[in-house]
Amino acid sequence: MDRENVWRSYDPAAMEELEKINKEYRTCLDAGKTERECVSVTVDRIEKAGYRSLEAVKAAGQPLKAGDKVYAVCMNKTIVVFHIGKRPIEEGMNLLGAHIDSPRIDIKQEPLYESDGLAYLDTHYYGGIKKYQWVAIPLALHGVVAKKDGTVTKVNIGEKDEDPVFVITDLLVHLSAKQMEKKAGEVIEGEKLDLLFGSRPIEKDETLKDEEKDAVKANVLKLLKEYYHMEEEDFISAELELVPAGKTRECGIDRSMLLGYGHDDRVCAFTSLFAILDVEEVEKTACCILVDKEEIGSVGATGMHSRFFENVVAELIALEGGESDLKLRRALANSRMLSSDVSAAYDPMFAEAFEKRSTAFFGKGLVFNKFTGSRGKNGSNDANAEYLAKLRQIMEEHKVAYQFAELGKVDVGGGGTIAYIMANYGMEVIDSGVPVLSMHAPWEVTSKADVYEAYKGYKAFLLAD
Secondary structure (H helix, E strand, O other): OOOOOHHHHHOOOHHHHHHHHHHHHHHHHHHHHHHHHHHHHHHHHHOOOOOOEHHHHHHHHOOOOOOOOEEEEEEEOEEEEOHHHHHHHHHEEEEEEOOOOOOOEEEEEEEEEEOOOOOEEEEEEEOOOOOHHHOOOOEEEEEEEEOOOEEEEEEEOOOHHHHHOOOOOOHHHHHOOHHOOHHHHHOOHHHHOEEEEEEEOOOOOOOOOOOOOOOHHHHHHHHHHOOOOOOOHHHHHHHEEEEEEOOOOEEOOOHHHHHEOHHHHHHHHHHHHHHHHHOOOOOOOOEEEEOOOOOHOOEEEEEEOOOOOHHHHHHHHOOOEEEEEHHHHHHHHHOEEEOOOOOOOOOHHHHHOOHHOOOOOOOOOOOEEEOOOEEEEEOOOOOHHHHHHHHHHHHHHHHOOOOOOOOOOOOOOOOOOHHHHHHOOOOEEEEEEOEEEOOOOOEEEEHHHHHHHHHHHHHHHHOOO
């Protein structure tokens, strides 16, 4: 079925709202380049909208009622937001679940060294990346340094105009004959992704006869102590991430697209957040889950495989006046979820990777992926036909442009989301999100129209009976 390009359907009022949503999204995307920053942005917005932390709600000692707004945070990297509905939670929730981690370069725990007059930070890449894309581009350093005395210092270098930026160097083309013969996956090796961090030696102490050993490294440590009160050993308890430096920009002569870092999956995370903030009254409890670690398998305490979400739902059921484990199981099994994650947009420059009858296109709205996985649907969720029919009815009732797609040709590759994890509870789950060009590259591209339709679709889903 050939879906119409949704741009043709917008009247001036819709265009005004489209630009408003995309401007708001750009602001959040630029402020949230790490999972910690995304949680911080989210907490700031939801508290202004009247949401209270689970701890505050429990301390108040009052039962939950329809219209209450509650959130809980796990280790500053995962957050779950609830708008309590008229029906008991036991009857199920409408869930939007997105991830807020993105492919990046992490700094190791003992990273600083000097080699031939240059200071470097040793790194370890995070998630699925084409390593050659991360060299010779300006990078910013984001994260936190936790010290033994309990203080935590935020780090953000490279985003302001007056900030320095960082770079991972590449071999000059004049000497790269052998490099150019390598396969793309071997052109840049993981251990060659070390960050150029400094080149100026510390000022010589005239009382000393010999040059100071590792003088450039010494100068770097001096600056770190001056600006961040940080010793070399504090790298051990730091979480520092390298991300592309710079803001999200409008893309195309018609300004119809956005070029930015982290569209996967923050384009779905922030539109999900906007949706739950904009619903005023819901029959079923509405929930927005923004989770960490999806890019590496949803593992760990802040990944979707953890019991964090389940534990919070149990707390909410107790606040409603019931503590039965059976009520928790019913609540999860009776819920419906949109696993809000991006899909691959058709790229005419690489048409051989796509099957055009089953792919997502820019400007044609919110994408539903009945299944993801790879090849023989390995690792997929594969949503039920009845659930798809219900979603079609919801989207069409609310005039949301949508499309159905697969992630490329059957035998070309594939990918996964958090959908299969939540489906383990017995709930209805399907992947739905925004189509993206250059997915997992340092800079990715989305269509403003699809961002807007995703917001509309997520809001419609939360309002469904």
